[in-house]
Ligand SMILES: Nc1ncnc2c1ncn2[C@@H]1O[C@H](COP(=O)(O)OP(=O)(O)OP(=O)(O)O)[C@@H](O)[C@H]1O
């Protein structure tokens with residue numbers, strides 16, 4: 020550009036004659052300029068890393084899970100027994116997050132609670148995933164009559180109010196860690212099944228297209244290498260978003276008295292206990308469980324959003 | 337169109353049938369008898385009422401038939417806890433209050449959610465977008481019962497701006513509505529934003545701009561209507577979320593709505609009330625889903641092409 | 648001949664995450680009254696950005712016209728205010744986009760969309776607007792316009808929708824019509840009909856047309872002049888015959904060679920070996936160097952000046968330089 024700003028004639032005249040010899044070159048080299056094609060996950064990972072909020076969420080969750088595993092072991096306090104002289108202490112150096120009405124250390128209980136809440140969330144998401152994969156996979160893969168019957172069933176079940184069914188189940192089965200997970204998955208798998216079916220059908224279409232375009236041997240490889248990871252994207256996002264909704268559901272159930280029962284604790288049950296305490300000024304009993312629920316939901320949500328953007332093929336270049 | 341509606345109607349009936357049957361089976365699978373073996377001693381009179389209403393001595397199938405009939409005739413029998421009241425009394429007393437709370441909530445959530453979403457999309461990647469979307473993720477991350485308690489603590493206890501409980505004046509309604517509407521507002525804002533962004537890249541928006549229409553007209557006439565389609569489709573789910581939200585909010589704010597009775601019935605194991613209310617709620621929600629589908633098919637002239645229902 | 652439009656040294660940049668895309672890098676072109684100018688070039692060469700610039704429809708952010716002028720009827724559109732520009736859009740200049748399936752709003756009736764431009768720009772009554780719209784529908788060959796007026800886009804076939812889009816663009820009787828790949832999304836027989844329609848309309852209304860296309864068959868049929876774009880620049884421009892029978896730029900030659908035969912109807916551009924230049928960091932010299940069989944050292948380092956081969960035929964290529972003897976002789980063969 021700079022060069023051309025001078026009077027063009029003189030600039031052109033000054034170009035050395037040797038520059039006008041044709042270059043012998045291999046035209047195929049030009050292809051190599053194009054961006055190297057990354058594997059799908061690597062590509063998605065690179066894009067996810069650019070999303071600072073999502074990375075923060077991921078980092079938070081990793082720390083949270085590690086702490087939920089190790090913190091209770093390291094803590095000097097017990098989950099169920101407290102010292103009566105330590106009732107309702109505000110946060111101090113000895114009790115970072117204070118103590119509850121039975122003198123139990125809130126910090127310690129929070130990590131036990133983290134185990135339960137995260138376990139409920141992750142277990143519910145994984146069970147949803149397995150049922151969804153089987154149901155949606157069969158519907159999507161078989162297609163035709165089987166598919167339309169299975170989808171009709173889903174359509175009928177889809178209208179069921181999720182939380183009401185969960186409440187009803189827990190009223191009958193009685194609340195426990197096990198029954199809560201069962202109740203959450205009994206209606207939770209439907210969303211996953213729909214997504215899996217859609218993805219499987221897409222995959223099937225690709226398969227047809229590919230089979231006609233390529234020689235048999237490589238079809239399976241293309242599906243495994245390129246298409247399967249591609250269709251896994253929305254499913255992974257769905258798993259990521261199921262976890263916080265299950266954590267929320269457990270907290271909600273605790274509030275109705277249908278959550279984890281004492282002396283065990285989940286964040287939901289602790290927050291529920293804290294609700295009444297707050298009016299007498301013992302804010303820490305609500306604040307810390309509520310903070311952990313909210314931060315965890317936040318982290319899963321931003322991670323889910325980030326994954327959705329990272330997997331979106333439309334954004335791929 | 338007619339075929340589509342009939343199909344949707346049949347699915348609605350099937351879903352209500354499933355939930356009614358499920359309720360019946362679940363309640364009768366409680367060890368012993370849900371209507372008699374309570375640790376709380378139920379009075380003779382109540383017991384007689386229950387026997388009369390549920391024909392507890394008849395075979396199961398007959399009882400099931402009677403249960404279905406009571407649904408059709410909308411007669412859910414007496415409550416265990418309040419012997420003088422029937423489930424119908426509770427419903428007719430609580431429903432109008434819950435409905436009022438719910439209506440305000442959904443209206444405010446729609447209004448503020450759509451506004452936020454549209455603004456965020458129009459200022460894509462700008463400050464407003466960033467703030468609105470951070471607020472929105474926060475909104476879906478903070479459970480409503482926590483928000484409600486925080487509101488009470490700050491606005492009612494600390495600042496003494498608003499009354500803490502009951503449902504007797506517009507001032508009393510402010511906090512429950514905020515607590516209940518925040519989550520749905522956040523969901524609507526996120527959905528509106530993403531669908532608005534998508535719509536704004538469509539060729540028909542470019543065409544409208546190429547016609548020289550004003551930006552306001554383009555947004556309102558061409559973009560908004562299309563962008564709000566997905567919002568219409570999740571309205572049913574939102575109503576469900578708000579409805580379950582009322583269980584919590586009504587209890588915290590001591591609002592004498594249906595949700596409060598429902599939660600009490602759960603705590604008291606008042607099975608007739610649980611059964612009746614569950615089925616009533618479910619039927620209501622399923623009917624809402626049906627209505628939403630009809631509204632959608634009116635708004636979208638292409639719906640006739642959707643041979644296999646929306647998905 | 649009277650020039651209706653004259654673009655001078657247009658530069659358009661997009662600021663994105665990955666850096667600045669220099670989508671258009673010094674485009675100059677003009678359009679005479681009543682003629683059809685075809686802009687051809689491969690995907691990403693900046694055709695759409697150029698034509699959107701005329702309408703001032705570059706999405707901003709991220710896009711920005713960083714330099715240049717666009718003279719239209721005695722004023723510079725680059726400097727025109729947004730409000731004045733709105734009065735020009737649809738009235739003096741109209742635009743048609745590639746895909747008729749998406750160019751119409753699915754939730755509004757065709758009649759509404761046809762008349763809204765008219766209503767926006769004139770104080771016409773609803774009745775006469777409708778009358779005018781029906782006339783336009785008739786003009787573009789849609790039968791039973793009064794029934795069709797009330798229908799929604801999904802009730803029309805692709806070809807009919809494109810006719811409606813054309814009717815919509817012409818309803819305010821613009822002086823300039825910009826069509827960005829108006830037939831790409833249509834099947835071949837419909838394409839031919841639509842191009843026929845363009846010629847007919849130009850004859851009846853005298854509208855000037857800028858036609859962006861991938862399809863050299865279309866160019867051969869309707870264009871008066873051709874501008875060939877590559878890497879954000881116009882590398883060669885001239886009368887249709889000059890471009891088809893005496894192409895000078897290796898890229899133009901490549902384009903024409905990639906078409907089996909010029910008289911074939913479905914002559915569609917086929918990719919030339921290699922990939923287009925990276926517009927994030929455009930090469931300092933000629934952008935085609937990397938793919939050019941006749942590339943010289945100078946090509947990679949200095950962008951070639953324009954050479955006038957005739958009053959209307961220009962090419963920007965170092966092979967025109969007297970010093971590039973060997974390659975030049977190669978081309979003459
Ligand atoms: N909104 C945008 N943001 C960023 N880059 C853009 C934007 N619009 C266009 N570009 C870039 O400008 C360059 C030219 O694009 P343009 O759409 O003009 O190509 P085109 O010649 O019309 O191609 P096609 O034949 O595919 O329509 C491309 O590299 C494209 O990536």
Ligand SMILES: [Mg+2]
Pocket residue numbers: 694695696827
């Ligand atoms: Mg284009």
